Amino acid sequence: MRKPLSLYIHIPFCKHKCIYCDFLSFDNKTNTTQIQYINALTSEIRLYKPYADRFIVKTIYIGGGTPTILDEAMIGKILDTVRHIFKVDRFPEITIEANPGTIKYTDLISFREYGINRLSIGLQSADSELLRRLGRIHNYEEFLRGYENARRAGFENISVDVMSSLPGQDLHTLVDTITKVGEMSPEHISVYSLQVEEGTPLYDRDDLINMIPDENLDREMYIMTKKVLKSFGYNRYEFSNYSKPGYESRHNTVYWTGGQYIGFGIGAASFFKGQRFKNIENIESYIEICEDIRDELTRDTDRNRLYDSTSAVLRTNVETMFIDKRMEEFMFLGLRMTAGVSREEFKLRFNREMFDVYGEVINKYTDQGFMSVDEKRVKLTDRGIDVSNYILADFILDK
Numbered sequence: 091m092r093k094p095l096s097l098y099i100h101i102p103f104c105k106h107k108c109i110y111c112d113f114l115s116f117d118n119k120t121n122t123t124q125i126q127y128i129n130a131l132t133s134e135i136r137l138y139k140p141y142a143d144r145f146i147v148k149t150i151y152i153g154g155g156t157p158t159i160l161d162e163a164m165i166g167k168i169l170d171t172v173r174h175i176f177k178v179d180r181f182p183e184i185t186i187e188a189n190p191g192t193i194k195y196t197d198l199i200s201f202r203e204y205g206i207n208r209l210s211i212g213l214q215s216a217d218s219e220l221l222r223r224l225g226r227i228h229n230y231e232e233f234l235r236g237y238e239n240a241r242r243a244g245f246e247n248i249s250v251d252v253m254s255s256l257p258g259q260d261l262h263t264l265v266d267t268i269t270k271v272g273e274m275s276p277e278h279i280s281v282y283s284l285q286v287e288e289g290t291p292l293y294d295r296d297d298l299i300n301m302i303p304d305e306n307l308d309r310e311m312y313i314m315t316k317k318v319l320k321s322f323g324y325n326r327y328e329f330s331n332y333s334k335p336g337y338e339s340r341h342n343t344v345y346w347t348g349g350q351y352i353g354f355g356i357g358a359a360s361f362f363k364g365q366r367f368k369n370i371e372n373i374e375s376y377i378e379i380c381e382d383i384r385d386e387l388t389r390d391t392d393r394n395r396l397y398d399s400t401s402a403v404l405r406t407n408v409e410t411m412f413i414d415k416r417m418e419e420f421m422f423l424g425l426r427m428t429a430g431v432s433r434e435e436f437k438l439r440f441n442r443e444m445f446d447v448y449g450e451v452i453n454k455y456t457d458q459g460f461m462s463v464d465e466k467r468v469k470l471t472d473r474g475i476d477v478s479n480y481i482l483a484d485f486i487l488d489k
């Protein structure tokens with residue numbers, strides 16, 4: 091029987107870098123580089139041919155960067171290659187990320203034709219002044235137009251990204267954004283707090299950093315977000331993710347539940363055949379390596395050997411996931427979900443009782459009111475989510 095597999099495809103191009111962004115993306119690459127990169131991506135996908143027959147692709151996520159910056163035909167080309175190499179499920183979830191400043195109605199129609207059935211739109215805030223401060227290329231009105239166009243093009247599953255704890259944002263401004271989004275009724279909403287990352291322009295902007303809400307306000311925003319979204323019928327199913335019933339992100343759920351996925355493109359992470367690894371981040375080297383793959387694929391080269399030799403140069407941080415690591419991940423990724431982790435699933439995967447491995451930690455936090463346990467599942471309480479960083483660190487086995 092074929093095993094379920096998810097695919098992530100990284101498009102590292104943006105029109106303009108947002109000041110807080112530490113994602114692997116460039117705003118200075120030429121059209122030629124973009125074309126070379128897409129060709130490289132398709133070669134990398136074809137590299138997996140020797141293993142593809144064992145899997146069925148359930149979800150595909152095209153993220154970035156800003157995938158919608160590309161000519162839509164390039165997206166079509168990537169998905170054609172995926173379908174040529176892998177068997178894709180009859181009812182897959184196929185998501186593309188979109189920046190409101192780059193959504194064209196005609197592209198949306200093409201995306202639907204390519205089988206893309208979920209759109210993830212990065213709004214971040216309904217306050218256009220805040221958007222400008224962050225260096226976003228769009229304003230709120232453009233988001234509204236993009237959203238309407240997506241509905242008109244037939245997207246019945248839309249996710250909207252919102253950010254909290256932005257410089258100068260207060261509770262009122264955040265609630266205003268959340269309310270406006272809730273009223274539009276997208277199927278899914280993600281709300282993440284701004285993180286100030288070293289190496290970003292924001293990191294050196296003391297004027298803006300001084301305007302970022304403090305920890306208490308950040309917490310208040312988190313609590314308020316849940317409350318407001320609940321009133322619109324959204325359920326928080328993961329720390330930062332909310333959905334209408336049945337519209338939880340299938341792709342992200344694979345990450346949180348330890349499923350297998352392959353990441354294509356620079357910097358993309360994978361969990362495949364018992365190993366975690368990341369692709370190299372240098373775009374020129376990536377293109378060069380993938381051009382070699384393409385040449386080899388036109389010859390009679392042994393495909394398994396090509397896969398092995400190319401993997402060695404394309405991948406970094408390769409880590410074999412032994413049982414301890416897999417148990418740790420099962421717990422600290424699974425506990426991000428409000429449904430928590432299944433005791434039975436733990437036993438099935440690791441042939442051990444969850445309480446034999448983690449009983450002491452779970453009992454400690456249950457006594458303190460941070461976790462709750464029943465005969466089927468173990469989960470964090472709302473109080474536990476507040477201090478989740480500390481609690482989850484306790485699930486590491488070899489401290």
Ligand code: SF4
Binds near residue numbers: 155156
């Ligand atoms: S659109 Fe996204 S990936 Fe691009 S610069 Fe802004 S935050 Fe980064």
